Amino acid sequence: MIGSPITPREKDFATWYQDVVIQGDMAEPAEIVKGCMVIKPNGWGVWERLQRELDDRFKATGHENLYLPLLIPESFLKKEAEHVEGFSPELAVVTVAGGKELEEPYVIRPTSETLVGHFFGKWIQSYRDLPLLINQWANVMRWELRTRMFLRTTEFLWQEGHTAHASHEEALEEVLRMLDVYADVAENVMAMPVIKGVKTSSEKFAGALRSYSIEAMMQNGLALQAGTSHDLGQNFGKAFDVQFQSKEGKLDYVWQTSWGVSTRLIGGLIMTHSDDKGLILPPKVAPRKAVIVPIYRKDEERAQVMETASKIARELGAHLDAREGQTPGAKFFHWERRGVPVVFELGPRDVAAGKIVIKRRDTGTKEPIAQSEAAVTLAETLDLMQRDLFAKAQQRLMSNTVLANSIQEVEEMLADATAEKGGGKFVMAHAKDAPEVDARMKEFKATVRNIPLTDGYDGPGKCIITGENVDRRVVIAKAY
């Protein structure tokens, strides 16, 4: 229930997370629908801001939004062999509609590559129709066994970009362009540093040639895959017969990409910045950036304080917490837990002195400032907080990234790490993109998160499992 204590991170990180989500009015479990949640106003407000930031960037890179149906004929999924194998166990199936058993069942989309394949086949005839760059904002459903709010829910909200190109080279450019967009939003909007890289073949999207990801480190040291961008090659083009006539008059299959981020980002945001007092939101995604809490006892104080508070609230575009029957202390507690970046206090003595007290959520620092400087100080504080949160997360990522030169070392370094107790790390080691490597990591519940696009370490080396030469160190970690 809202108002209950928050479990400290040290005690149990997983319970802390759930407490912060609920106490921050971000979401609550919807026990009546397996693995689903209600996204509450503060959580939805963050999603709206993320949507806007992403959507602006999608449009600036030439994409248009559209909307495809929720349901997919079951037979469609079977057209791409790896795809159906990957998604079959997770499907929710509609067998009855309009009071009748359906001849062919529909599945609720787990993702829309198959529908896109079908429609691309209708829309694309010639090289003049390419590139075709679309995106949709939608809900999807994957019947997961273990769910956690935002991080893994049976229904989730996301965007899925789908593009078709005349050459593999151009498709790959698109894949990396959108990975950059994701990294930009993660780092410069969410203040969450990420590592861009390519997934191993065992970990790629079902039906892709290669998958790229951004990986973030949570406060417990576990990795979170925060976004993916897939080079689909001609796999779906062939499965759905999407051919185009080239400039030279030759028929060829299109080269496709798909890329997505979801409400999972919000889980990453929470586990990157929040503390034992509750939610901390970077200013750029905070639904409310600043709140003013008025302080008064007597009625004559009230009138004076409220007048000044209203004036300042209007000037700053801040929310004035004018609720009656709530103490200032209860109000501070309320906004602190909801992660509002800046809270102002204004009492009778402040009014008399032309001052107001500004308090930062992340550092807890409090400082009286001149009312006339409130707007400038607020802007500076929000800006500084945004940068400080990124720097802090970046520092954590660096200090919890370690090198290892044998599989024993890797295993030891990650042995005690759990979602509950923390202790996770990003272990950088030389490892080959090979099934036996992924299998060996699985033995101690770790995975190769990705092979970084840029090598920040010592270049080539020998794979710690196969002994073969590899290009660079990869990121190994336990993950959500």
Place this chain on the structure above:
Amino acid sequence: MIGSPITPREKDFATWYQDVVIQGDMAEPAEIVKGCMVIKPNGWGVWERLQRELDDRFKATGHENLYLPLLIPESFLKKEAEHVEGFSPELAVVTVAGGKELEEPYVIRPTSETLVGHFFGKWIQSYRDLPLLINQWANVMRWELRTRMFLRTTEFLWQEGHTAHASHEEALEEVLRMLDVYADVAENVMAMPVIKGVKTSSEKFAGALRSYSIEAMMQNGLALQAGTSHDLGQNFGKAFDVQFQSKEGKLDYVWQTSWGVSTRLIGGLIMTHSDDKGLILPPKVAPRKAVIVPIYRKDEERAQVMETASKIARELGAHLDAREGQTPGAKFFHWERRGVPVVFELGPRDVAAGKIVIKRRDTGTKEPIAQSEAAVTLAETLDLMQRDLFAKAQQRLMSNTVLANSIQEVEEMLADATAEKGGGKFVMAHAKDAPEVDARMKEFKATVRNIPLTDGYDGPGKCIITGENVDRRVVIAKAY
């Protein structure tokens, strides 16, 4: 296929509508998923603008957005007797998930009153929790037999507002407030005049005490219910045991409302304004307000024209159609069909004379203006076009609204009206809110659209069916 001719309205209004939707790149049927459509970029762009206009108004009236699950346990629907009866025939049912038969099936939400009832029961304890004002943007599914793009599709997108109040009076204020918001957006954003009124008991929402609607007239004279706002009374409060402690310490059930508009609005928009050349979009909802088509033959003309065109495009925030291999004629045709409000032409002689030609989509008027005045003229033209479109639609509504004083007259006036041939009217007659009245109208496929909130006619009179006294004339029409 895009590029095919558009059937004239005179010949077959229903086919014209479908042609305009497809040729305007608004949507296309998704035959592979029964009754669904793909909302294409131009259609989605209109929806984005409508969403923004509506959402801003919802927030300004104190509502917060959240998100509830897509699936509802089948048993939930049964908790409100009228509600389940109304929606049962239209449900899509998930019986299998994660590879297993489900113990209790889920239905895909046809609307969310039952889920809201459940969660309101958890969130509301005291009068301090009231009013609770929420909204969600979501997809819903109703398995309809006859579907038409935007107007009636098995899946559609909408917003559903849900609120809980401490008194019936306050709930009713909310119902009417949101009806006003809908009318405001319809008239002042979509340029589509509407009649606000209350539905008869036979036509109300399944589970409501009373339903209110806005009704618009399409170019064929048929009515379109464009938005509804429901006074739910305590029906769902009782079904889901949503009680609150009043200021006086008494327990009572909450008074609820719900209200929604959907992608159906886009169908109304199209049938209000478009013509035989294709789509016409009021400037306020047009994804692209102005396009510049450059005209040149020789290469040296091209450079000059494109330079000036780019400069003006930047100044106006207009889209420059720089596609190669397309004639200017093909470009005009392209944008005309897509309903772009203003198209500019710029040729070598215009460049030399410092002129540019501005063309309005609705009237087809073309006029050379000075390039230096383009920005001002564009703003004025868009503004004028928005007002003219409303005035034209208003004029049509008035001239096709007629009075009748007997059921025979009503029947005669509506006898020949069909969606295909047109000839529809709004017939104003005195009629009682009674099942036998609705039944009599059904005999000639008409309905009482609503009982207007304000009487624009001659006050009380005798019901043309029952002979009883009634307050005012009601709107009778054939409808979508």
